[in-house]
Amino acid sequence: MTPQDIASRDNPLIKQLRALAHGNTAYREQGRVWLDGDHLCRALLARGGRPALGVFTAAGWDQADDTLQGAAARNLRVPDALMAGISTLDSPPRMGFVWTLPAVAAPDAQAPSVVLDRLQDAGNVGSILRSAAALGFSQVLALKGTAALWSPKVLRAGMGAHFALRLVEGLDAEALQALQVPLLVTSSHQGDWLHRTALPWPCAWVMGHEGQGVSEALMQRASAFVRIAQPGGEESLNVAAAAAICLHASASARL
Amino acid sequence: MTPQDIASRDNPLIKQLRALAHGNTAYREQGRVWLDGDHLCRALLARGGRPALGVFTAAGWDQADDTLQGAAARNLRVPDALMAGISTLDSPPRMGFVWTLPAVAAPDAQAPSVVLDRLQDAGNVGSILRSAAALGFSQVLALKGTAALWSPKVLRAGMGAHFALRLVEGLDAEALQALQVPLLVTSSHQGDWLHRTALPWPCAWVMGHEGQGVSEALMQRASAFVRIAQPGGEESLNVAAAAAICLHASASARL
Numbered sequence: 001m002t003p004q005d006i007a008s009r010d011n012p013l014i015k016q017l018r019a020l021a022h023g024n025t026a027y028r029e030q031g032r033v034w035l036d037g038d039h040l041c042r043a044l045l046a047r048g049g050r051p052a053l054g055v056f057t058a059a060g061w062d063q064a065d066d067t068l069q070g071a072a073a074r075n076l077r078v079p080d081a082l083m084a085g086i087s088t089l090d091s092p093p094r095m096g097f098v099w100t101l102p103a104v105a106a107p108d109a110q111a112p113s114v115v116l117d118r119l120q121d122a123g124n125v126g127s128i129l130r131s132a133a134a135l136g137f138s139q140v141l142a143l144k145g146t147a148a149l150w151s152p153k154v155l156r157a158g159m160g161a162h163f164a165l166r167l168v169e170g171l172d173a174e175a176l177q178a179l180q181v182p183l184l185v186t187s188s189h190q191g192d193w194l195h196r197t198a199l200p201w202p203c204a205w206v207m208g209h210e211g212q213g214v215s216e217a218l219m220q221r222a223s224a225f226v227r228i229a230q231p232g233g234e235e236s237l238n239v240a241a242a243a244a245i246c247l248h249a250s251a252s253a254r255l
Numbered sequence: 256m257t258p259q260d261i262a263s264r265d266n267p268l269i270k271q272l273r274a275l276a277h278g279n280t281a282y283r284e285q286g287r288v289w290l291d292g293d294h295l296c297r298a299l300l301a302r303g304g305r306p307a308l309g310v311f312t313a314a315g316w317d318q319a320d321d322t323l324q325g326a327a328a329r330n331l332r333v334p335d336a337l338m339a340g341i342s343t344l345d346s347p348p349r350m351g352f353v354w355t356l357p358a359v360a361a362p363d364a365q366a367p368s369v370v371l372d373r374l375q376d377a378g379n380v381g382s383i384l385r386s387a388a389a390l391g392f393s394q395v396l397a398l399k400g401t402a403a404l405w406s407p408k409v410l411r412a413g414m415g416a417h418f419a420l421r422l423v424e425g426l427d428a429e430a431l432q433a434l435q436v437p438l439l440v441t442s443s444h445q446g447d448w449l450h451r452t453a454l455p456w457p458c459a460w461v462m463g464h465e466g467q468g469v470s471e472a473l474m475q476r477a478s479a480f481v482r483i484a485q486p487g488g489e490e491s492l493n494v495a496a497a498a499a500i501c502l503h504a505s506a507s508a509r510l
Binding site for chain 2: 123126127130131132133134135136137157159160161164193194195228229230231232233235236237238240241242243244245248251252254255
């Protein structure tokens with residue numbers, strides 16, 4: 001139970017952690033993620049995840065409850081300055097976990113899903129993951145060109161939603177052919193109004209690139225187009241806002 | 256029409272622009288904002304705004320149409336490196352405007368509104384402004400402690416929505432007493448389901464602090480509480496996602 005003390009920033013493990021915590025795609029090389037701060041750590045535990053490593057400041061260790069202290073097979077205790085070097089948060093946390101990512105799954109053909117078509121902004125991607133988890137969607141499929149799902153910024157914006165979802169990234173548009181749920185796409189100029197549409201369940205909502213929207217290839221695969229009422233005129237919605245509206249429409253139609 | 260060439264980064268005007276473009280609250284001191292890139296500039300013009308100053312790179316000036324070249328009473332032409340120093344964008348733009356902010360208005364007591372109660376994240380605030388403009392809300396009221404509405408990050412995330420809205424910031428909760436529209440607040444544990452509620456119009460939606468939610472003082476002023484269906488269980492929504500859902504519910508009820 002007693003944590004191992006490490007004080008040197010040149011320690012090879014600390015260097016690895018720093019690379020993991022700061023790199024957008026370091027998780028792909030290392031096969032694991034850094035969970036920055038206790039909110040993400042507790043979200044992992046709440047979903048039954050088991051961290052490989054716990055890293056605490058001295059104060060963090062003293063304040064941690066048995067659940068946090070006992071979660072990982074191995075714990076490190078590091079000086080505040082070392083934690084500040086690992087963390088990407090403005091206020092460095094008192095703890096973090098390293099979690100080994102599950103093997104990449106193939107898409108579940110029947111799961112209620114959100115498809116991300118080359119979304120660029122990590123904050124948007126994280127917000128959509130959060131909406132998906134809250135609104136009853138169990139899978140997010142990211143096409144090639146989408147921001148890395150397990151990057152530090154997406155993890156932070158996701159607020160733990162990652163652990164509630166089946167996440168598959170790096171997909172080609174062709175991979176969506178295997179899906180057995182209808183693909184729904186929002187459009188500004190065709191389709192029925194979202195709030196008057198009988199939405200199928202399960203379904204997959206497609207959300208497109210912030211500037212270019214959904215690709216032509218995906219548009220052709222759409223089962224239906226829906227329009228979001230926008231009485232404000234030509235103003236457009238942020239893609240994460242549009243996603244929230246669509247996913248909520250599906251969620252409320254089920255109640 | 257010919258722009259004035261400025262090449263020195265020590266030019267006092269260039270220094271002012273840099274401070275304006277980079278400071279979160281420099282607009283309050285200078286009484287004007289820097290609009291970074293042609294999207295925001297065109298959004299201003301589309302709403303009838305007149306910039307005080309246009310700043311172009313050499314290529315930007317050559318490519319600008321008559322509308323952009325003729326918008327401001329005075330134009331500067333600067334080297335690319337100077338524009339890169341002014342801009343906060345990763346890819347420095349070819350142009351920007353300086354626009355004198357209108358005098359701060361008092362809240363319009365009857366306008367369909369969004370109230371921001373100490374929201375911290377500039378991306379959230381910008382996204383909510385965008386949703387408000389698109390979904391038919393004409394006013395955003397920011398209580399003290401909310402991220403600065405005209406800061407560079409909020410401007411960027413707002414994508415031009417700022418110019419379509421009546422924006423009032425720095426308000427005390429007491430100022431909301433003057434509003435003649437009902438205050439609607441989302442709650443996780445009380446009120447009717449949003450999608451089954453007959454929503455009043457006009458109304459004011461209150462969105463609260465990312466961690467703490469809506470303050471007790473505002474809760475007590477609420478005319479009604481509504482719940483967002485969240486079949487995903489305990490997961491929570493990002494505040495900008497929740498705002499989009501609520502504002503869209505109001506918008507679609509009007510169609």
